[in-house]
Amino acid sequence: MPDRLPFPRCSHLSPIRPLAALLLAGLLGAGVAVAAEPAPGPQVPVVSLGSQTVGEGAEFDGSLQAVRQSVLSAQASGRIASLSVKAGDRVKAGQVLAVIDDRATQAGVAQAQAGVAQADAQLANAKAAYERTRDLRAQGFIAQAALDTALAQYKAAQAGTAAARAGQTQASVAQGFTRLTAPWDGWVLATHAEAGALAMPGAPILTVYAPQPIRAVVHVPASQQALAQSAKKIEVQLPGTGKWVVPASTSTVPAADPVSQTVEWRLNLSESDGAGQVPGRQVKVRFAGAPAASDGQRLVVPASALLRRGELTGVYVVIAKGDSGKGFALRAVRTGASHGDGVEVLAGLKAGDQVALDPVRAGLSGAQPAAK
Incomplete structure (x- = not known):
């Protein structure tokens, strides 16, 4: 019996040793993971x-502007009968964009046409009367005074016909004022009225612009005008690209704004630089001068x-x-x-x-x- 005592004791402790080994390995593994070197940064x-x-210079904010841009206004009073375009629509030169109620001008055209017809009839009658009177005077049947009267009536009828035709032209022009047409191929930038609204002479209805040519407009403070005029290089940063380009031509308004005390510079972009650009976008304009003589x-x-x-x-x-x-x-x-x-x-x-x-x-x- 005594020689068997160690065996049961070993069999009782044997399951603990593998468990301790596993725990020790886990702790060691965790320690190795914590002590691992972090991945290098970029x-x-x-x-x-x-x-x-560096050179003396200045940089200002400006905006893009279409060289050919027009605000189309009404030239006749009346309700806007139809507005066939909206902002963003492409238009062709001569295309009718809006029509103002033209019933009054249509009546004027009809009245003018009737006046022309009446004047033509009176002219024909006066001409025939003059020719008959002239023949009778040649035969000695009537006095010279009757011929003079017939001639005066004939000339008056001619003047009446000319006046009637002028009235017809005026009525036709007034009829044309009720239709707003596109002055060139381009885009509708904005609409300032809606169909059914009352249009008055001079009231804006549409703004139309041509995509080319386009220019950058910048207002230079009057105190910086001398620096801008002496700049060796003028550059415009195109929006969306960050690219600096040299304008094809430059011009200035020969007067300063009395309120803002700025001078307007207009920098025309080349066709390739202005392609894809739209009016209203902000740009940066840089006036670069020669290297400073000191400092x-x-x-x-x-x-x-x-x-x-x-x-x-x-x-x-x-x-x-x-x-x-x-x-x-x-x-x-x-x-x-x-x-x-x-x-x-x-x-x-x-x-x-x-x-x-x-x-x-x-x-x-x-x-x-x-x-x-």
């Missing part, structure tokens, strides 16, 4: 900032490095992160004028700072400056 290219020689050094940051969130403008700057190496920190900056692909920094950065060229990737967790 590598973001950076650029070191330095002062650059022309500016701290310029690439436009792609700027991060704009509402009214906040910032850049990601390279900073040291202890033993872990380098990383990025968002820093707010105040920017100035644009110079080519760069933007002048007025505050928030200094020469020698390194900024991320891709601010979106630099904001990701674990982002690091790319090795040069």
Whole structure:
């Protein structure tokens, strides 16, 4: 009996050892997972900032405007009987766009036509009377006074016919005033009235524009007019593309607005640059001057490095992160004028700072400056 005691004791403890081994392995496995190295963050290219020689210049907001744009107004009073187009519709030159109730003008045309017919009849009668009187006078049957009277009546009938025909032309023109037609091929920009509304002479009904040519219009402050006139290069940033183009021609209004104290500049775009653009879109206009004679050094940051969130403008700057190496920190900056692909920094950065060229990737967790 005593030599069998160890066996049952071992059989009782044997199930615990595998369980302990499993628990130990699980704890070790968990410890290995916790201690695992995190995945490396994205590598973001950076650029070191330095002062650059920039030119004097200015940048203003403007808008696109169709060169051929007209507001079609009523030339006759009456109800708008029909309005066959709406904003956004394409129209052809001569197409009838709206018709004003023309019953009164139709009556005028009919009356004028009747007046012409009456004048023609009177003219024919006066002509026949004059010819008969002339023949009788040649035969000596009537006095010269009767011939003179017949001639005067004939000339009066001729004048009456001319007046009746002029009245008919006037009535026809008035009839034409009740129809608004497109002056050229283009688009309807806006409608200012609806069918059934009362139209009065001069009241706008439609605005029509031709898609080409198109121009950028900018109002330059009078204090900056001299700088704009001396600019070596004028560029327009097309909306939606970010592309800067040189206008085909420029012109200015030779007077300043007395209220806003601005001068209007009209920058005509080439057909290729203006293709696909529509009036009303906002653009930026840049007047670039020659390099400044003095104090022309500016701290310029690439436009792609700027991060704009509402009214906040910032850049990601390279900073040291202890033993872990380098990383990025968002820093707010105040920017100035644009110079080519760069933007002048007025505050928030200094020469020698390194900024991320891709601010979106630099904001990701674990982002690091790319090795040069």
